[in-house]
Each structure stands twice: as C-alpha cells, then as structure tokens.
Amino acid sequence: MPLDAKIPIGPLAEKWDRHRFELKLVNPANKRKFEIIVVGTGLAGGSASASLAELGYSVKTFCIQDSPRRAHSIAAQGGINAAKNYTNEGDSIWRLFYDTVKGGDFRAREANVYRLAQISNNIIDQCVAQGVPFARDYGGLLANRSFGGAQVARTFYARGQTGQQLLLGAYSAMMRQVATGRVTMYPRREMLELVVINGQARGIVVRNLITGAIESHAADAVVLCTGGYSNVYFLSTNAMASNVSATYRAYQKGAYFANPCFTQIHPTCIPVHGANQSKLTLMSESLRNDGRVWVPKNAAEKRPAHQIPESERDYYLERKYPSFGNLAPRDVASRSAKEQCDSGRGVGETGLAVYLDFADAIKRDGRAVFEQKYSNLFQMYEKITGEDPYETPMMIYPAVHYTMGGLWVDYNLMSTIDGLFVLGEANFSDHGANRLGASALMQGLADGYFIVPYTIGGYLAGTTLPNVSIDHPAFKDYSAEAKNRVRKLLSIQGKRTVDDFHKQLGLVMWDYCGMARNNDGLKKAKEMIQELRDEFWQNVLVPGSENDFNQSLERVGRVADFLDFAELMVIDALDRQESCGGHFNEAYQTEDSEAKRDDENFCHASAWEFAGEGKTPILHKEPLVFENVELTQRSYK
Numbered sequence: 258m259p260l261d262a263k264i265p266i267g268p269l270a271e272k273w274d275r276h277r278f279e280l281k282l283v284n285p286a287n288k289r290k291f292e293i294i295v296v297g298t299g300l301a302g303g304s305a306s307a308s309l310a311e312l313g314y315s316v317k318t319f320c321i322q323d324s325p326r327r328a329h330s331i332a333a334q335g336g337i338n339a340a341k342n343y344t345n346e347g348d349s350i351w352r353l354f355y356d357t358v359k360g361g362d363f364r365a366r367e368a369n370v371y372r373l374a375q376i377s378n379n380i381i382d383q384c385v386a387q388g389v390p391f392a393r394d395y396g397g398l399l400a401n402r403s404f405g406g407a408q409v410a411r412t413f414y415a416r417g418q419t420g421q422q423l424l425l426g427a428y429s430a431m432m433r434q435v436a437t438g439r440v441t442m443y444p445r446r447e448m449l450e451l452v453v454i455n456g457q458a459r460g461i462v463v464r465n466l467i468t469g470a471i472e473s474h475a476a477d478a479v480v481l482c483t484g485g486y487s488n489v490y491f492l493s494t495n496a497m498a499s500n501v502s503a504t505y506r507a508y509q510k511g512a513y514f515a516n517p518c519f520t521q522i523h524p525t526c527i528p529v530h531g532a533n534q535s536k537l538t539l540m541s542e543s544l545r546n547d548g549r550v551w552v553p554k555n556a557a558e559k560r561p562a563h564q565i566p567e568s569e570r571d572y573y574l575e576r577k578y579p580s581f582g583n584l585a586p587r588d589v590a591s592r593s594a595k596e597q598c599d600s601g602r603g604v605g606e607t608g609l610a611v612y613l614d615f616a617d618a619i620k621r622d623g624r625a626v627f628e629q630k631y632s633n634l635f636q637m638y639e640k641i642t643g644e645d646p647y648e649t650p651m652m653i654y655p656a657v658h659y660t661m662g663g664l665w666v667d668y669n670l671m672s673t674i675d676g677l678f679v680l681g682e683a684n685f686s687d688h689g690a691n692r693l694g695a696s697a698l699m700q701g702l703a704d705g706y707f708i709v710p711y712t713i714g715g716y717l718a719g720t721t722l723p724n725v726s727i728d729h730p731a732f733k734d735y736s737a738e739a740k741n742r743v744r745k746l747l748s749i750q751g752k753r754t755v756d757d758f759h760k761q762l763g764l765v766m767w768d769y770c771g772m773a774r775n776n777d778g779l780k781k782a783k784e785m786i787q788e789l790r791d792e793f794w795q796n797v798l799v800p801g802s803e804n805d806f807n808q809s810l811e812r813v814g815r816v817a818d819f820l821d822f823a824e825l826m827v828i829d830a831l832d833r834q835e836s837c838g839g840h841f842n843e844a845y846q847t848e849d850s851e852a853k854r855d856d857e858n859f860c861h862a863s864a865w866e867f868a869g870e871g872k873t874p875i876l877h878k879e880p881l882v883f884e885n886v887e888l889t890q891r892s893y894k
Contacts, residue, residue: 259877259878259879259880260513260665260667260673260862260864260877260878260879261667262366262368262667262668262879263667263668263669264366264368264668265279265368265668269367269368269371269884269885270350270371270375272368272371272372273371273372273375273376276668277711280711280712280714280715280718281714281715281718281719282714282715282718283714283717283718285312285313288312288313288314288714289313289314289315291314291315291477291478291717292314292315292316292317292475292476292477293309293314293315293316293317293476293477293478293479293480293713294316294317294318294319294460294461294474294476294478294479294480295309295316295317295318295319295480295482296319296448296461296479296480296481296482296483296503297319297320297321297328297481297482297483297484297503297681297683298318298319298320298322298325298328298428298431298482299328299329299330299424299482299484299681299701300328300330300420300423300424300427300681300698300701300702300705301482301680301681301682301683301700301701301702301704301705302318302320302325302328302480302482302483302680302681302705303325303328303330303424303427303428303430303431303705304427304430304431304701304702304704304705304706305480305482305680305704305705305706305709305710306318306431306434306440306705307427307430307431307433307434307440307705307706308430308705308706308707308709308710309480309709309710309713310431310434310437310439310440311430311434311439312710312714313439314439315439315441316434316439316440316441317440317441317443317474317476318431318440318441318442318443319443319446319448319461319463319474320442320443320444320445320446321445321446321447321466321498322444322445322498323444323445324444325424325428325431325442325444326424326425326428328424329484329495329496329498329499330420330423330424330698330701331420331421331424332420332494332495332496332539333419333420333421333423333697333698334417334418334419334420334539334540334541334543334634335404335412335414335417335419335541335542335543335694335695336402336404336412336413336414336419336543336694336695336698337380337381337384337412337413337414337419337423337695337698337699337702338353338377338404338407338411338412338413338693338695338696338699339353339377339378339380339381339411339413339699340352340353340374340377340378340411341378341381341399341401341411341413342409342411343398343399343401344401344409344410344411346408346409346410347409348409348411350371350374350375350377350378351374352409353374353377353411354370354371354373354374355886356406356407356693357370357373357374357687357688357693357696358370358689358883358886359406359886359891360406360586360688360689360691360692360693360838361661361687361688361689361690361691361692361693361838362588362689362690362691362837362838362852362854362891363689363837363854363856363860363881363883363886363888363891364516364519364689364690364837364838364860364862364881365686365687365688365689365881366668366686366687366862366879366881367881367882367883367884367885367886368668369668369686369687370687371885372703372708373687373696373699373700373703376703376707376708377699377703379706379707380699380702380703380706380707381399381413383702383706384423384426384702385399387426387429387430388426388429389415389422389423389425389426390415390422391413391414391415391422392413392414392415392416392630399413400413400414401413401414402414402543402546402630403546403584404542404543404546404584404693404694404695405542405545405581405584405585405586405587405590405693405694406581406584406585406586406587406693406694406893407584407693408580408581412543412694412695414543416629416630416631416632416633416634417541417543417631417632417633417634417637418633419698420698423698423702427702427705443463443474445465445466445467446463446464446465446466446472447463447464447466447502447811447814448461448462448463448483448502448503448506449461449462449463449464449471449502449506449739449742449814450462450506450735450736450738450739451479451503451506451507451510451512451674451677452473452475452731452732452735453510453511453674453731454725454729454731455723456511456674456675457674457675457676457720457722458478458479458674458675458676458677459475459476459477459479459676459725459729459731460473460474460475460476460479460725460727460732461473461474461479462474462732462735462736462739464739464743466806466811467806468804468805468806469802469803469804469805469806469807470804471736471739471740471743473727473732473735473736474727475725475726475727475729475732477676477717477722478676478677478678478713478716478717479676479677479678480678480679480680480709480713481503481504481507481664481677481678481679481680481683482679482680482681482683482701482704482705483500483503483504483683484499484681484682484683485499485659485660485663485682485683486499486500486501486504486517486660486662486819486822487499487520487657487658487659487660488500488501488815488819489501489762489763489766489819489822489823489826490520490657490763490766490767490771491759491760491762491763491764492529492534492535492536492537492656492657492763492767493536493537493656493657493658494523494526494536494537494538494539494656494657494658495536495657495658496536497535497536498811500815500818500819501815501818501819501822502814502815502818503683504663504664504679504683505818505821505822506818507664507672507674507677507679508664508865508867509867510674510867511673511674511866511867512664512665512672512673512674512677512679513664513665513672513673513864513865513866513877514662514663514664514665514825514864514865514867515662515663515664515665515685515862515863515864515865515879516661516662516663516685516690516829516862516863517660517662517822517825517826517829517865518662518770518826518827518829518830518833518840519660519661519662519685519688519689519690519691519838519839519840520657520659520660520661520662520826520839521587521588521657521658521659521660521661521691521692521839522587522588522591522655522656522657522658522771522772522839523539523542523587523591523655523656523657523658523659524542524545524550524587524590524591524593524594524653524655525539525540525541525542525544525545525613525653526538526539526540526653526654526655526656526658527539527540527638527641527642527652527653527654528605528607528609528610528652528653528654529607529609529654530642537656537657538637538641539656539658540613540634540637540638540651540653541631541634542587542694542695543630543631543694544613544615544631544634544651545583545584545590545613546583546584547615547618547622547627547630547631548583548613548614548615548618548650548651549572549575549583549613549614549615549617549618550572550573550574550583550590550594550611550612550613550614550653551570551571551572551573551611551612551614552570552571552573552597552598552602552603552604552611552612553565553569553570553571553602553604554569554570554571554602555569555602556600556601556602558602561649562604562612562614562649562650563649571597571602573593573597574590574593577593577894578893578894579894580893580894581893581894585893586691586693586694586893587658587691587692587693587694587839588690588691588838588839588841588852589851589893590655591655591772592772592773592841592850594611594653594654594655595655595772595773596850597611598610598611598654603654604652605652609654610652610653610654611652611653611654612650612651612652612653613650613651613652613653614650614651615627615646615647615650615651616650619647624647627647635647638651655772657767657771659682659692659697660682661685661688661689661690661691661692661838661839662685662826662829663679663682663683663684663685663686664677664679664683664684664685665684665685665862665864665879666678666679666684666685666686668712669712669715669716670684670686670704670708670709670712671712671716672684673864673866675716675720676716676720678709678712678713678716680701680704680705680708680709681697681700681701681704681705682697682700682701684704685862687700688700689837689838690837690838690839690840691837691838691839740803742814743803743810743814744803746797746799746810746813746814746817747799747801747802747803747810749794749795749796749797749798749799750798750799751795751796751797751798752796752798753792753796753797753798754797754798754809755797755798755799755809755812755813755816756812758789758792758793758797758816758820759812759816759819761789762786762789762816762819762820762823765782765785765786765789765823766782766823766826768782769781769782769785769827770782770823770826770827770830772841773841773842773843774830774840774841774842774843775842775843775844776831776842776844779827779830779831780831782823782827783824783827783828783831786820786823786824786827787824789820790820790821790824793816793817793820794817797813799813825865825874828865828873828874829863829865830842832863832876833859833863834855834858834859835853835854835855835858835859836852836853836854837852837854837859838852840852847890851890851891851892852891853890854890856888860880860881860883860888861878861879861880861881862878862879862881863876863877863878864876864877864878864879865877
C-alpha cells in the first residue's frame, strides 16, 4: 500500500493554516503532565527543546557532546534562506518553494516544501528577536547574499559563522528553559536503543559516555534530531561524532528509512591532503558569490595559477551555465568539477582540485570589503593549507557533506512509529535529491520552532497513552540488548582498529556510491560491504572497558551501524534506475552529461522497512504528486 503522508486537503498555500486549525490541542494546564524526549541539540533539537518547554511540556534533552554548543550545526558557515525579498529582486514564498523543489530535482513532497518556504520569514524574525547578529547593510537593515540554485539574494548570514550564531540563539532559548526546570539536560549521552511499546515510541536507552553506565528514560513521545549519516564515507565535512546509529536503531524498530542513496557532494571543500586525514573542511558556498571557478585549458599545464593568462583559463561553470554561472546548484557544480579533473585538467599535486579565484572581486571591491564578509573563512583556509587566498586562488574539490535521505515522516514529521517525530537532517522530507545551499539551517529551525510544537500536541491530544515507566519489561529487555551488544564488541579482540575498518568502508562507498554510480559498481560495493562486515565482527580490536570513558568503544558501535546502513544505501541506489540530483547513475544522463530522471517509474520516495538481520529490506513507495509545479528537465543554463 502507498504510504499515507497525511497531507491536508485544499490549496497549497492554505494547507498549513488549515492543518494547524484542525489539529487537536493540549490544554495549557495539561501540558506539564506530558514528558517529551528530544535527542540532539543542534538547530532542530535545540529549537524543539526550547519551544516545547516554553509551551509547558516537561522535556528531557540528550546530547552526545559535552555541551549543546558543540552540536554540528555550529559548522554551518554561509547562511539561512528566507523569502523576505529585502533586495527587491522579485523573491517570494512561491519562488523559494519552486527553487527548492527544482533544486531537489522534483523528488520532494510539494506540501512540506511550501510550508518550509512559508515559515522561512518567521525564522528570521525569531532569530533577530533572540539577538542573532546577522550582517547588516550601511543603513542598518539585514543584508542578503546569493547562494547556489537561486537567481535572487535571499540568504541571511553572519559572516562565515551563521550556524554558530543561530545555534547560540537556540541554545540560549533552551538554557532559559533549563533554568526554569522545564528542560532537563543530559550531556555526553549516546542513544543505543529506541523503546517501542504497543507500537508507540515511549523512551530511549542511552550510554553515559563518561561512566559507561546504561540508562533508561521513559516519555510520552520521542523527537529525534540526530543529524545525517555522511560519515558513512569516513571522510566528510561532518563532525567526527556524527553518526547514523540513532536513526538506524529506529529503522530496526519499525521506522521506515527513506531515500538513503540521496547524499550531497559539496563542491567547495579543501581537497584531501593525506592518507591519515580524519575529516574534511568545508569552504562556504557563499564564497561562490565572489569567487570564479576555473581550470587551465591545457591538461599539461604546470605553471602556478597567477602565471596562467586569462586566455588559457576555462571558467567552466560560467561557460556551461551562463544563467547561474558559479552559483549553479551543488550537485551540478560538483559533477562539473569531477568532470574537469577526470579529463586531466585538475590542479594541485594530486590533480584532484580546481581553482576558486577571488582576484577579480578583490580588485573590484577592495580587500577591506572581503575581510568584512569572509575574513574567518579566509583565515581558516590559510591556517589549513598555508596559502593566502587574498594572493592566490583557493583550491577546492567536492566532498560528502549532507544527506537528503533520512527516516520517512508524514506531514506532521512523525515516522511510521507512532510518537516518534524526526526533525532536521535526520528526516527526508524537504530537499528531494539535492539540497540547495542555506536551506539546512532553515529546515532545522522551521521543524523545531514552528512545526513540531503544533503537530506533537495534535498527537498527544488525540492518542491514548498508558502510563509507562522505566520499570516496564521493555526497558529492561532493551537495556539488556544494549549491554550485550557492547560486551560482544569488546569481546572480539581482533587485530584491526575501528578506524581501519571505517576507512576501508569509506573508500568503497566513495568509489562506488559517491559522486557517480553505476550498476556494476554498486553490485560490487554490496559484496565488498558484506565481506567487510563479516571480517569486522571477527577481527575488530576495541581496547579498554565498558565502564569508563572509552572513545574506541564509542566509535566501534557507530562503525558497526555504518556497515549495516551502507548496504541499505547501495540497495536503494540499485533500485533507483534513474539519475536525479545527488544520485547520478552513469547509465542515465543527457547528451550534456546532466542527470536524466525517469518520472514515469521513479517519481516517488523510496521508504525501506527493516525485515530482519540478513534479510532484504521491504520497499514501500510514497508517490510524489506535483499539482502546482510542472515536472521538467532541470536546467540552469
């Protein structure tokens, strides 16, 4: 049966208002009787915790870091979108909606995307009221800049540290609720199990990462805000602690996982510089506002960039996509960079880089303007590479960055498990096959500040919830499962380190399920993952014990989940016999080497149901119906 997304009836622009009115409400005096667990304290988790507690709910919030301020949202640099039209360029809620649907290659749900565009303006007002120091123009008004996939400037920013400033706003709001006693913080906890009782999410089992203690926590609903799974590739722009474990555990308990093969490759990352590198560093997409991307026309070119004359440079994005130029969407820009490097025109020692050159813009606007807009980004680049981007072009190359796939959720952001809500990057709902720049922060805050406070109330008011405590047998069973898994991993005592297995898995995924895929490579990857997983459970080495601070034990559990999840990604990629957005199957491309969709057979979200260990997952499809935009071949020329 097709999945029911519970999309409200009526005109697109009226769906959310109609739905909010029709949702059942919890009496203000009764809200304090409900307990809600929020896992994760990034923008989605922090804003949800603050908003739910402000309404009066009792909230337990868990974060894997020592402080919520270290959530990976802090790493977002460039900005957050909103349809304010401050630049008077003709922007609107409808244009933001359309750009997002088109940017996702028509593989997102119309109703969710339109709601996101509607809410975007409220987010900016909320954050300004919190004191987020957005950049302002000479007259004191909020400034905007452009991002990929749009022809209007709609991105609000705080230099190159927008994520950090927005996170501090959400953190401040959440800590205010901690002070009132309505939010209880649990730092340095990792979720190991989701507790499902009578088909309802009623709690979690966590491990205290300092003491090793296994803890149980009961609630009336659970909200997962645990981010994406890019670290399945080992090298990504994500923080080292980012993982798939929480969402994968929910998948094993009955939550469907949607579109896992939709991963985004970001075009402006500092290239890999060594075999022992542990993560990659992103250079904000905002730099493509002023930087020009180019490679030498001559594949044998060995001269430094400043010695290559203009006539011998290929500004290939400007050549291929004149309407959008250097602001082509991420998937398009990434594949174009790979194409140039594959043809032998890449730069740097490895040949796996292209230039991002600011010489023209610095000459036009002056260095002082650049220092005001991008100073911390330029400093970061110079500190890592030893080169001054004010004097020489940056070298960049695509890297795994964001994951559009995630747990399937309906219009209420509830998964296929009743009472399990999923926000931000952990769900699949808004970005289709490719996320436009500056929309991750928008989705996280929209979900947490403005959507789940309504929809979770509708669930709680309309659901019978028997009293459940941690004395329930299910909590004891799940706690025992978590302890047994930890002890099993410690008992293997093999010869290969956790990172050794993780690196090998990452190479398999990058080579065969990365920027470009083909059926033979995906089949090979599936076999290699299975073989690697078998060896992992026989030969991994985890030193230390379970009863203390043990980072190797933390990592081994996450890598074990990545090994299982990687196979699901490959299965999904093999099933989707088309190219769309970040999923580029080499067998399906246009004459211009662009992604070629198959709308007749694959205009749906693929939601996978766990069938048991070692069994092929079951595919469910949510048809994507486009009533307000026309399905067309995506073009940025």
